[in-house]
Amino acid sequence: MEVDTQHYDDIIIGGGKAGKTLAPALVADGRKTALVERSLNMIGGGCINIACIPTKTMVASANVANTVRNSAAYGVKANTPIVDLAEVIQRKRAVVQSAREMNLHNLETALDKNLIIGEARFVAPKTIEVTTTEGKNRLLTAERLFINTGTRPLIPSIPGLTEVEFLTSESIMELEYLPEHLIVLGSGYIGLEFAQMFRRFGCGVTVIGQSEQILSQQDPDIAIAVQTLLERNGIEFLLKAKVLRVVRKASPLENRTGNETILQIQVGDREITLQGSHLLVAVGRAPNTDSLNLAAAGVATDTRGFIQVNDRLETNIPGIWALGDINGGPQYTHISLDDYRIIKANLIDGGDRSTGDRLVPSCLFIAPELAHVGLTETEAQQQGYAIRVAKIDASAVPRARTLGQTDGLLKAIMDTETGRILGCSLLCHEAGEVISTVQMVMQAQMPYTILRDGILTHPTMTEGLNILFSKL
Numbered sequence: 001m002e003v004d005t006q007h008y009d010d011i012i013i014g015g016g017k018a019g020k021t022l023a024p025a026l027v028a029d030g031r032k033t034a035l036v037e038r039s040l041n042m043i044g045g046g047c048i049n050i051a052c053i054p055t056k057t058m059v060a061s062a063n064v065a066n067t068v069r070n071s072a073a074y075g076v077k078a079n080t081p082i083v084d085l086a087e088v089i090q091r092k093r094a095v096v097q098s099a100r101e102m103n104l105h106n107l108e109t110a111l112d113k114n115l116i117i118g119e120a121r122f123v124a125p126k127t128i129e130v131t132t133t134e135g136k137n138r139l140l141t142a143e144r145l146f147i148n149t150g151t152r153p154l155i156p157s158i159p160g161l162t163e164v165e166f167l168t169s170e171s172i173m174e175l176e177y178l179p180e181h182l183i184v185l186g187s188g189y190i191g192l193e194f195a196q197m198f199r200r201f202g203c204g205v206t207v208i209g210q211s212e213q214i215l216s217q218q219d220p221d222i223a224i225a226v227q228t229l230l231e232r233n234g235i236e237f238l239l240k241a242k243v244l245r246v247v248r249k250a251s252p253l254e255n256r257t258g259n260e261t262i263l264q265i266q267v268g269d270r271e272i273t274l275q276g277s278h279l280l281v282a283v284g285r286a287p288n289t290d291s292l293n294l295a296a297a298g299v300a301t302d303t304r305g306f307i308q309v310n311d312r313l314e315t316n317i318p319g320i321w322a323l324g325d326i327n328g329g330p331q332y333t334h335i336s337l338d339d340y341r342i343i344k345a346n347l348i349d350g351g352d353r354s355t356g357d358r359l360v361p362s363c364l365f366i367a368p369e370l371a372h373v374g375l376t377e378t379e380a381q382q383q384g385y386a387i388r389v390a391k392i393d394a395s396a397v398p399r400a401r402t403l404g405q406t407d408g409l410l411k412a413i414m415d416t417e418t419g420r421i422l423g424c425s426l427l428c429h430e431a432g433e434v435i436s437t438v439q440m441v442m443q444a445q446m447p448y449t450i451l452r453d454g455i456l457t458h459p460t461m462t463e464g465l466n467i468l469f470s471k472l
């Protein structure tokens with residue numbers, strides 16, 4: 001086979017959020033840079049193709065269905081909505097396609113022929129072999145390498161699972177008709193977003209969680225509030241549950257009706273049989289390191305296969321960095337983007353940034369949204385802070401009442417010594433937007449009284465912060 005070798009200053013392996021943003025910045029800094037992305041269908045990375053953007057596009061359809069279904073409560077009469085999943089998927093594909101085209105344009109403009117479509121693997125510390133989509137092998141060497149290869153669905157070892165067909169976060173977004181009864185294995189981010197989405201589309205949904213609490217990183221009161229409102233939506237939860245065996249499953253693409261998925265589950269000390277039409281596996285993510293042959297470069301990974309980095313995202317091998325999900329940090333697109341900022345600050349701008357100064361916000365895109373920043377109450381206690389905690393129901397916010405969006409709970413944790421906000425969890429309409437205001441106050445190291453006493457527009461959801469922080 002023909003092998004052609006080329007030398008670069010910098011090579012980025014994987015074009016996730018960090019990699020695709022870093023590439024043009026390195027080029028602008030005068031570096032001869034290549035970005036290797038394994039698939040044309042993944043240009044722009046997971047976020048725009050198979051993760052955040054498609055899911056939130058489909059969540060928007062689910063929310064429209066819900067609004068139509070509940071329109072009578074607003075004095076507007078509408079017929080029962082008919083959800084055409086094929087058209088929902090078509091809309092999702094169009095949104096993804098336009099984002100991918102924009103990303104391709106940006107990368108081609110910055111990199112021209114140095115955007116290389118192919119699978120990369122290390123053959124030596126600073127040398128990679130790329131098998132291009134045309135089947136050619138190319139050897140590329142570089143002074144510096146940036147690994148940004150992301151993750152894929154983690155498939156647990158459950159007897160019978162691999163012998164049957166099941167859905168992942170990717171294949172569920174290609175279904176063209178509605179499952180009759182969706183079983184969701186995993187009660188974390190992916191599981192809950194799809195659970196509510198498909199419930200709002202009109203499907204029966206059961207969520208199986210292995211812990212007693214869903215969303216294990218959250219405080220119990222917040223997790224219970226989320227579970228309660230999802231149960232009110234008609235979602236069934238089986239918690240402290242262990243799937244013993246998956247018994248039977250018809251093809252998810254052909255299975256239009258019927259309950260063909262059968263799971264044997266241990267719930268507490270009971271053993272039960274659960275039947276559904278489709279099974280979604282959403283129990284976390286596995287790192288895309290196995291095909292990279294990191295051993296040839298000597299790059300160290302942790303026991304789960306994620307690349308080990310220090311707080312400047314440097315691996316154990318000088319001149320090799322790891323960015324985004326692959327480095328084992330929080331798995332969010334905005335964190336991958338911040339990884340890019342750290343590299344840019346340290347390698348291009350002559351700065352000195354680390355992951356140490358980070359506040360990590362997040363938002364679970366169910367309705368109402370659950371947004372969080374900083375410490376939970378449990379974490380603040382564990383870290384020995386003297387704290388005061390404020391809580392209000394979302395119904396206390398005037399805007400929530402005008403919108404008929406009164407479900408939820410707002411919670412803030414304050415350090416009594418400094419008057420600073422340590423953390424905040426908002427389970428309410430538009431929480432993902434409102435949390436940014438809290439985050440900015442935390443980042444500016446201002447006291448909580450800014451949010452208690454600041455003049456905030458009436459009636460907005462953000463105004464709810466006046467009410468929340470007045471309870472401290």
Ligand SMILES: Cc1cc2nc3c(=O)[nH]c(=O)nc-3n(C[C@H](O)[C@H](O)[C@H](O)COP(=O)(O)OP(=O)(O)OC[C@H]3O[C@@H](n4cnc5c(N)ncnc54)[C@H](O)[C@@H]3O)c2cc1C
Pocket residue numbers: 013014015016017018019036037038039042043044045046047050051052053055056118119120121148149150151169190288291292323324325326330331332333334336365
């Ligand atoms: C269903 C779902 C919904 C999500 N929703 C949100 C959300 O709403 N908000 C949020 O912040 N986060 C969300 N996330 C998490 C978010 O998608 C990730 O944190 C983010 O995409 C991580 O990006 P990354 O930079 O690590 O790389 P990725 O975006 O994962 O990109 C890695 C790229 O590397 C390529 N690649 C892999 N191996 C190789 C190789 N050997 N050679 C060449 N190329 C390779 C892949 O094709 C891919 O394009 C969601 C995740 C999922 C799965």
Ligand SMILES: NC(=O)c1ccc[n+]([C@@H]2O[C@H](COP(=O)([O-])OP(=O)(O)OC[C@H]3O[C@@H](n4cnc5c(N)ncnc54)[C@H](O)[C@@H]3O)[C@@H](O)[C@H]2O)c1
Pocket residue numbers: 156185186187188189190191193208209210211214215216241242243282283284285330331332362363364365
């Ligand atoms: N809105 C967002 O920002 C968003 C949306 C989706 C995904 N994400 C990111 O992607 C990551 C991955 O999402 P995820 O939901 O796959 O992982 P997760 O870690 O959020 O949740 C996985 C859940 O599965 C449970 N679990 C593990 N093994 C199990 C088993 N055998 N049986 C039953 N339950 C089991 C875990 O206890 C956990 O609750 C998230 O942690 C998040 O960082 C973010």
